[in-house]
Amino acid sequence: MNQAKQPEPWLRGTLTDVPAVCRAVLHALQLAEEDLLEWCGALSQKQMNARPGGVASVAFQLRHIARSIDRLLTYAEGRQLSEQQMAALRAEMEADLTAEEAFQELHMAIERAGTRIRALASDDPETTRVVGRKELPTTLGGLLVHVADHTQRHVGQAITTTKLVRGLNASSSS
16 A cells, blocks of 8 residues: 655665765755655645744745745855845745645745755865855855755754644544
């Protein structure tokens, strides 16, 4: 009945043409999308936007993941955020999304990230970069690793919120 689950992306022997740091980031993004689809993909719009106990909604988490990947990669590319990116940041909390809309934004962000990360693959990870208006110092490698770390942190939050939402729904229908 159940299909055997594939190993996590980093154990599939893929992306061998990409240097290790970039490969690990790409694998983390693949895993994020797979985990989110598995755990959150069947949520209704009401569940997607629910905020049990005041926590951020799953819709917010998916939108935040998508948009933060874009922002972090902008810094990794040595640029500052555009006004459009700043406006998108300010609008993140205004999420009232369907699952389809949230997953489409996430998928497109991860697709674009793949291209952008591959373009950075030949650059020295120790290259100095700055973050934000205060131009806090970091490195290209630090930013790339943070793309993976930050994404996975919010995946965990989305999955936990999904469990809360499903638990609330199950207990309210009893």
